[in-house]
Amino acid sequence: MVANRRGKARRREPVRHSIPESRLRADHSVNRTVTAQALIDGWAIPGSHVRVRLARPVDLAALRTFAEMAGTRVEDEVADAIDAGIAGAGLIIGMRDGHETFLSHVAEQFFTHQDTGRQVAFLHLTLALVAEDPGRGIVGALLAYPPVGVIGQFLAQAHRIGVNPQQLLVTGAIGLVRVKALAVAEPMRRQGLAAALMECCRQVYATCKYLMLYGQMPARPGLADFYRSLGFTVLQKREGFDPWVIFGVHSQILPESDERMFLWDRPMTHRIQRHR
Template identity: 30%
Template sequence: MMAKLKARKPKRPERPAPPIRAHELVRGVRLAPGWRLRLAGVGELDRAAELLALAHLRLDADVAATIRAGAHAEVLLAGLRDGKQALLYPIAEAAAAGDPNLAIVKMAALLVAVDRDDQIGGIVMTVPPGTVFAELYSKGFLPSHALLGLTLATKIQGLAVDPAARGSGLGARMLAQAWRLHHQLGAMVVYGQFPIRSGLAAYYAATPFEVLPERYGIMLEPILGRQAGIAPSAGEQIFARWSQSAFRAIDHV
């Protein structure tokens, strides 16, 4: 049974933003005066790994390999160019090949915040939640349907800001653009995790995301129509944002 919580005070609504175009994601979406957010290039992987290490995070090896192969965020770019339905083709191809990872790694994005000199000041990495795919597949979903479920949820795998840029609001702006990107492509919930009692709860609560109580996870049944969920990892706490309040469902795990 879903736990009942005190109603949360809604945050100030944001102005509707225009759709992100594929070329903007490659060249840079405006973050703030002097800052753009764009896909990371091959030559920026070391710098990305360095920044993530400052936040005690690692650059996903499969994502890095996909970037080196020239297929970075290929599925997402197709969706921005041709609409959300374009996400279905690579998913169908991966399912037919019997290798879901072919689509999953191309749905990941390593986004860097760069200044006027193209120097990286922050990074946000988004990935499809593989645990959701595994759960759906274990419950009898066809691989293609389980992969399709991944388009409805996105995980913030990592967020890091260069020490020189901290306190400027750059991290919150990166999160807002990550939400904008994936919501445009059909995600109904975008979420991430941080260590409990790390002091980060106040940070994420000040962004457009909501910090869930400790040991609470996200119920995906309102979104998928089938019982499934996202539980926090051991010692971690979830922050999340939903496309509609009707989809907000959390439970103690």
């Protein structure tokens, strides 16, 4: 898996014998750090031909299929943003130009679209990833973005709790993100592709200094161990968490039905407060 390989690479000795063609085709020199350019061109998975990259308009049909496999759908607004080339634009800027430029870009988007629809700003922070195999095409996908519904609930209470709505809106958009869908084609499972998609997602939002990343999963055998292996905390059924470190007020985010939540909170922040 990608997530836990953080040690230094071993120094290679000069090759003194022939190398099998399969090894020559594989990219074993991959940089495990996700960069803005790698996100566009394709981030190579160690020991694999598969690359993870931003979804393009041509990938929309496949992205919809994998979202359905994950039990959800690609919203029309997200599809339009991918088609227009603005999905993830703010994240690319944050990874390439630094956090201050990222904050300026997000603030500009909210200001520019304050009358015509703040949804555009959230689309700039939406991450739609696909895993592409040279021979098979798209073999996996991930969709993540700041949870508009959750942030909207805090906005509805802004005046009551004495918080500036605009400030709360931006704070939520740049601090909290939800993994909405993750799926891999059946023939390609158990090869580290899901782990690579999640690690790429985590790195992107961590680079942009998001404080919390979370998602929900069905109570299926093996899933809890999978997310724990990637460094996520897995909560119990009906257990939620309090994102007060982001919004400055206490509330709670709870899972739906009998699903369980997994979450990652940025190191050095206050510990999350959980709720049952």
